[in-house]
Amino acid sequence: MSKILILPGDGIGTEIVSQAVKVINSLNANHSMDMNLVHGLIGGIAYDETGSPLPDETIKTAKDCDSILLGAVGGPKWEPLERSLRPERGLLGIRSELGLFSNLRPAILYPQLASASSLKAEIVSGLDLMIVRELVGGIYFGEPRGVEKRNGERFGINSATYYESEIARIGHSAFQIAQKRGKHVCSVDKANVLEVCELWREVMEEVSKGYPDVKLSHLYVDNAAMQLVRDPKQFDVMVTSNLFGDVLSDCAAMLTGSIGMLPSASLDKDNFGMYEPIHGSAPDIAGKDIANPLATILSVSMMLKYSLNQADLAEKINIAVSDVLDQGFRTRDIASGEDKVVGTNEMGDLVVKALES
Ligand code: IPM
Ligand code: MG
Numbered sequence: 001m002s003k004i005l006i007l008p009g010d011g012i013g014t015e016i017v018s019q020a021v022k023v024i025n026s027l028n029a030n031h032s033m034d035m036n037l038v039h040g041l042i043g044g045i046a047y048d049e050t051g052s053p054l055p056d057e058t059i060k061t062a063k064d065c066d067s068i069l070l071g072a073v074g075g076p077k078w079e080p081l082e083r084s085l086r087p088e089r090g091l092l093g094i095r096s097e098l099g100l101f102s103n104l105r106p107a108i109l110y111p112q113l114a115s116a117s118s119l120k121a122e123i124v125s126g127l128d129l130m131i132v133r134e135l136v137g138g139i140y141f142g143e144p145r146g147v148e149k150r151n152g153e154r155f156g157i158n159s160a161t162y163y164e165s166e167i168a169r170i171g172h173s174a175f176q177i178a179q180k181r182g183k184h185v186c187s188v189d190k191a192n193v194l195e196v197c198e199l200w201r202e203v204m205e206e207v208s209k210g211y212p213d214v215k216l217s218h219l220y221v222d223n224a225a226m227q228l229v230r231d232p233k234q235f236d237v238m239v240t241s242n243l244f245g246d247v248l249s250d251c252a253a254m255l256t257g258s259i260g261m262l263p264s265a266s267l268d269k270d271n272f273g274m275y276e277p278i279h280g281s282a283p284d285i286a287g288k289d290i291a292n293p294l295a296t297i298l299s300v301s302m303m304l305k306y307s308l309n310q311a312d313l314a315e316k317i318n319i320a321v322s323d324v325l326d327q328g329f330r331t332r333d334i335a336s337g338e339d340k341v342v343g344t345n346e347m348g349d350l351v352v353k354a355l356e357s
Contacts, residue, residue: 001034002066002308007058009043010078010087011281012291012344013071019293019348020069020300023317026352031313038065042094043073043087043281053078053090059097067307068094068274069299072281087281096136100266100274101166102173103135103245104302107232107252107262112325116257116334119229124255129235130181131252132174133245135266137166138196140242160196162241164203169269171207174239178214182236186217188224188244200241221248228252253278260292260333263299265306273307275299289343292331294321297351320354327354 004024008017027033040058047053053073062068073087083089094100109117109127117124142159149155171187178185187204189197201218208216219227221244227234228248232255240248253259259279267273277295285291298321305314329350330339342350 001036003036003038003064004303005058005062005065005068006037006039007042007068008039008045008071009073009281010045010075011072011283011286013043013073013281015287015289015344016277016291016293016296017069017071019344019351020296022348022352023297023300023355026355027313030356031316033310033313035308042070042090044075044078046090047078047081047085047087051085053085053087054093054097059094062094062098062274067272067303069296069303070274070276071296072277072279074281075283075286077283092140094274095266096141098272098274099136099268100272101134101136101269102170102265102267103131103133104173104177104265104267104306105131105133105245105249105252105262105278106264107131107249107256109256110258110261110322110325112322113256113258113261113334115336117255118257119232119255124232124257127232127255129232129252130177130237131245131249132170132177132237132239133249134162134166134170134239134241135245136242137162138242160194160241160243162196162200164199167200167203168207170239171204172210173267174237175207175211175214178237179211183213184215184217184236186219186224186235186238188219188221188238188240188248190221190244191218192220197241204239224248225251228255249278258292258334259295260331261294261298263295263302265299265302267306271307273303275303275307289345290332291344292333293344293348294331294351297321297348316355317351320351323354324350 008014139160142161189200191197191201262278264278301314301317304310
């Protein structure tokens with residue numbers, strides 16, 4: 001039996017996670033899986049119900065589970081709150097509390113959706129790149145931080161900091177993933193300006209010595225952003241720091257034209273993981289049954305592959321999603337021309353039907 005913590009969160013979180021739960025239930029019923037679901041609170045809804053965006057209870061339950069499935073957090077309702085109470089703090093807090101340092105963000109172009117990209121089909125067709133983002137360090141968490149008074153005016157501070165051990169462990173993640181893929185790691189930094197990145201580059205070189213079968217290259221982040229839109233297929237695995245990874249992964253996601261399709265995994269040193277779609281909580285379309293649940297469903301696939309040792313079932317989900325796209329069904333965000341537009345619920349049902357057929 002594996003125990004899965006379900007954290008729907010805010011906005012469209014509840015409706016997309018419900019579709020993923022249908023998929024989990026189907027695997028339990030038809031593939032002798034025994035995934036036991038427990039529900040918890042995170043984000044704005046957790047603040048509303050408990051006064052904290054990350055209740056102690058959630059962390060306690062998470063530590064007792066084998067895996068976590070998260071929807072999304074945030075919304076305008078909670079924006080006026082002081083920083084420490086905002087939904088995003090819940091997300092940053094759970095990543096940090098559970099040591100989920102390795103964030104895998106694949107950008108895969110589904111051939112059925114090639115026309116959804118803003119880039120020419122020949123530039124993106126067959127795109128399959130993996131961004132490995134350091135998730136619990138760097139400028140997101142560095143001290144000192146804050147806004148204070150200096151010389152009679154307000155002064156803002158954040159610190160980009162990394163211990164060599166933090167760089168090395170994300171390096172190992174990236175190299176190990178590359179060994180199972182195209183055997184090329186591109187490390188992205190800003191070593192021409194920032195000392196912390198000089199260290200980053202040095203440590204990546206050191207780590208690479210343990211992986212003679214994998215090629216290591218380096219790019220400055222500005223060039224990497226340019227290369228991502230110029231020729232994204234040159235990349236296999238890209239490894240980078242927390243902030244650069246945040247920015248580059250949104251850019252890479254949009255190359256596929258469909259941010260609603262992309263799952264992610266955040267793993268600790270033992271491959272315990274939290275799985276979530278990379279899109280946000282989209283409060284403007286919440287509750288309207290139009291959100292795309294496929295990224296969340298594909299997050300279940302990543303969970304099976306990376307944490308639950310069920311690569312075959314993971315592949316079954318991927319194939320089911322692909323089948324549904326082949327049949328011409330699309331949620332609104334990825335629809336064009338002759339496509340059959342369906343809602344969130346129906347899309348969930350269609351994937352379950354494809355899985356069971
Ligand atoms: C992401 C998001 C988060 C981040 C926000 C919501 C805190 O943008 O997961 O990429 O910056 O990490
Ligand atoms: Mg982001």
